[in-house]
Amino acid sequence: MGHSRSDVTFPAGDGTCAAWLYRPEGAVGPVPVLVMAHGLSGVKEMRLDAFAERFADAGYACLVFDYRHFGASSGEPRQLLDVDTQLVDWRAAIAHARTLPDVDPDRVVAWGTSFSGGHVIVLAAEDRRLAAAISQCPFTHGLASALTIPPLVSAKVTARALRDAVGALLGRPPVMVPACGAPGSTALMTAPDCEPGMSALVPPGLEVRSDVAARFVLQIIRRYPGRRAQDVACPILFAICEPDSVxxxxxxxxxxxxAPRGEVVLYDVGHFDIYVGEAFETNIAHHLDFLARHVPA
Structure with missing residues (x-):
């Protein structure tokens, strides 16, 4: 079946989140809905539409949103990445999805990728009403991800983070750090596949900021969302890239x-490869198979 897409907003915290709402055409009765958001510094235009279109064509509604401070959503300063704030936005998105007309509030699926892949593990552990979750190339272990940054780069990034944290207390504008960069550059992700991989997600002609307020770096080492996997009662699919550099x-x-009802699919491709090309086709087929078995449209 085909699908339609509309722009919507919903309240979250002290502001609003902008989202796309996908609806399958010709669906009869309340349909399941996937709530979807991107990873570190990502916005919905960066290939989340490709996933949502395939889900909608298979009979699922999709609510694809930007976090506050990013993309089309509200929030100042811009590019402020805070884990707790993003979790508030996720809870607001799920709550909003449950109020949508012609959507089954008991068949909500949380879908996250990269940094948000960690978020959905936490959300699925705390929200027992979720029907299922999909966690794609997820951030699960703060120390392991921190150690992917070379020591010299890590020292430079941490120095910026400390400057930004102190500046925030004094009311100064954020000190920014690029989300990705060439090997050896001062950025959060500097493996050889990161910069070209991130660029491949951005549609031609679209300008997307890829920096974040550096204070976020001080949160990474303290976050271990994977630990909550043991508490996830619903079916959850882990799509894992074995040579993942991030x-x-x-x-x-x-x-x-x-995870009591966990399923694992392993890919011999990099962190950014499963968004595009042949790897995307293989990946989305696994997602659709998982959904058809656990939350059929």
Whole structure:
């Protein structure tokens, strides 16, 4: 079946989140809905539409949103990445999805990728009403991800983070750090595949900021969302890239094995490869198969 897409907003915290609402055409009765958001510094235009279109064509509604401070959503200063704020936005998005007309409030699926892949593990552990979750190339282990940054780069990034944190207390504008950069540059992700991989997600002609307020770096080492996998009662699919240069697969596989109803699909491709090309087609087929078995449209 085909689909339609409309622009919507919903309240979250002290502001609003902008979203796309996809609806399958010709669907009869209340349909399941996927709530979807991107990873570190990402916005919905960066290939989330490709996933949502395939889900909608298979009979699912999709609510694809930008976090506050990013994309089309409200929030100042811009590019302020805070884990707790993003979790508030996620909860607001799920609550909003449950109020949508012609949507089944008991068949909501949380879908996250990269940094938001960690978020959906936490959300699925705390919200027992979720019907299922999909966690794609997820951030699960703060120390493991921090150690992917070379020591010299890590020192430079941490120095910026401390300047930004102190400046925030004094009311100064944020000190920014690029989300990705060439190997050796001062950025959060500097593996050889990161810069070209991130660029491949941006549609031609669209200008997307890829920096974040540096204070976020001080949160990474304290976050271990994978630990909540053992508390996830619903079916959850882990799509794991084994040579992942950003979210190491070793720790994620260990956590995934602890999920009571967890399923694991392993890919021999990099962190950014499963968004595009042949790897995307293989990946989305696994997602649709998982949904058809656990939350059929």
């Amino acid at each position: 979210a190491p697969a070793k720790q994620t596989k260990r956590y995934a094995a602890q």
